[in-house]
Amino acid sequence: MSKVNTENGIYTIFLEGRIDSSNAPATEQELLELAGKSGENKLVLDAGNLDYISSAGLRILLKLQKTRSEKICVQNVKPEVYEIFETTGFTEMLDVQKALRKIDIENRPVIGQGGNGTIYRIDEDTIVKVYKPWMSFEQIQRERDYAQTAFVNGIPSVIAYDVVKCGDCFGLVFEMLKSDTLGHAMHNQPEKFEEYVDKYVALAKTLHSTHVPAGKFSRVQDVYHRFADNLSKWCTPEEIALCHSIIDEIPETDTVTHNDLHPGNIMLQDGELLLIDMPEVTVGPAICDLVSIYRDMISAPSSDNKGTIETSVGMPADEILKAGNMFFSKYTGISDPEKLKEYYQKIGLLYAFNVALVCGSGAEKAMQLAPIIMDKLLRSIVIPNEQAIRQLYKVM
Numbered sequence: 001m002s003k004v005n006t007e008n009g010i011y012t013i014f015l016e017g018r019i020d021s022s023n024a025p026a027t028e029q030e031l032l033e034l035a036g037k038s039g040e041n042k043l044v045l046d047a048g049n050l051d052y053i054s055s056a057g058l059r060i061l062l063k064l065q066k067t068r069s070e071k072i073c074v075q076n077v078k079p080e081v082y083e084i085f086e087t088t089g090f091t092e093m094l095d096v097q098k099a100l101r102k103i104d105i106e107n108r109p110v111i112g113q114g115g116n117g118t119i120y121r122i123d124e125d126t127i128v129k130v131y132k133p134w135m136s137f138e139q140i141q142r143e144r145d146y147a148q149t150a151f152v153n154g155i156p157s158v159i160a161y162d163v164v165k166c167g168d169c170f171g172l173v174f175e176m177l178k179s180d181t182l183g184h185a186m187h188n189q190p191e192k193f194e195e196y197v198d199k200y201v202a203l204a205k206t207l208h209s210t211h212v213p214a215g216k217f218s219r220v221q222d223v224y225h226r227f228a229d230n231l232s233k234w235c236t237p238e239e240i241a242l243c244h245s246i247i248d249e250i251p252e253t254d255t256v257t258h259n260d261l262h263p264g265n266i267m268l269q270d271g272e273l274l275l276i277d278m279p280e281v282t283v284g285p286a287i288c289d290l291v292s293i294y295r296d297m298i299s300a301p302s303s304d305n306k307g308t309i310e311t312s313v314g315m316p317a318d319e320i321l322k323a324g325n326m327f328f329s330k331y332t333g334i335s336d337p338e339k340l341k342e343y344y345q346k347i348g349l350l351y352a353f354n355v356a357l358v359c360g361s362g363a364e365k366a367m368q369l370a371p372i373i374m375d376k377l378l379r380s381i382v383i384p385n386e387q388a389i390r391q392l393y394k395v396m
Contacts, residue, residue: 011041015050019057048076143279182313183263203277208286220284230360249390257289262296297324305308352381
């Protein structure tokens with residue numbers, strides 16, 4: 001049990017073998033001593049190699065729990081050991097998590113790929129979304145919870161099951177019967193292109209008119225404020241304060257925004273569109289979602305670096321741009337190309353602000369480009385147009 005690890009604010013102690021009356025005194029002394037070195041980090045006990053724990057061992061954990069203000073997490077618990085925790089009621093006193101099921105994705109077909117991970121088909125009934133290595137267990141658990149909340153509240157979304165391990169990465173299993181991404185369907189069935197755009201618009205409007213109880217999803221304002229707090233490496237205190245003051249102008253709503261609503265994150269099953277990618281879902285005004293759609297469907301495919309968005313959406317850049325223009329025309333009711341261009345100029349100001357904030361999200365690519373983004377977007381576009389941006393959040 002001498003093995004410990006500290007990473008990303010989490011202090012993990014690894015439990016091994018058996019903990020029973022024969023070694024309880026020595027185990028207690030070592031465990032309490034190691035736990036005392038956790039400092040301000042979150043304490044986690046990893047039970048992946050724990051084969052058995054007796055009542056004497058459970059009393060040690062109870063004594064340790066009394067020294068902490070929050071429930072201790074005991075993770076990677078084997079089924080037979082979890083049964084001991086559950087039978088004795090310790091699953092109520094501690095945050096006890098079963099060991100994750102392992103799924104082999106070798107030679108599995110890829111049906112989607114995005115910034116957070118890759119989607120593989122496991123069989124006719126299920127798919128697994130395998131997240132990038134930097135995605136934490138807590139983030140993935142949150143996506144599962146968000147997907148379940150969305151489903152319960154009538155938002156068209158796939159059913160999320162358990163979190164799994166795929167090699168060194170976490171994955172999330174979804175039920176998807178004979179489905180494909182909307183992006184692939186648009187590309188492979190050009191005769192239905194406009195029909196699919198109509199469904200895309202209808203899905204967005206359904207999402208933007210769905211009211212959810214307070215606390216079910218994060219407020220978009222809180223997410224943006226957190227991003228702004230993380231910009232200190234590239235911005236002055238005055239610039240950060242300005243960002244916070246603009247965020248405060250965003251209207252309060254109880255309606256849902258997906259914040260990554262492109263056709264590569266939407267599944268098509270039996271003619272119905274279902275959301276698959278949920279980690280960034282918030283409550284907030286529809287314009288926050290429309291900004292992300294503008295980013296993916298208008299700005300990105302018009303840029304020099306088209307490859308990333310083509311991979312994510314599953315369509316060539318010219319098709320993405322065609323779908324994007326059709327989407328905004330149908331969503332807004334603007335059919336005049338010149339007036340649609342004026343609309344893009346307005347939403348482009350909000351897009352510039354959004355991209356600057358995303359540098360504080362922890363996204364690796366955004367952080368690498370942050371110095372350039374702050375000069376070209378925050379200082380050259382956002383700050384000179386701050387009053388217009390404040391007003392646009394209220395009227396668009």
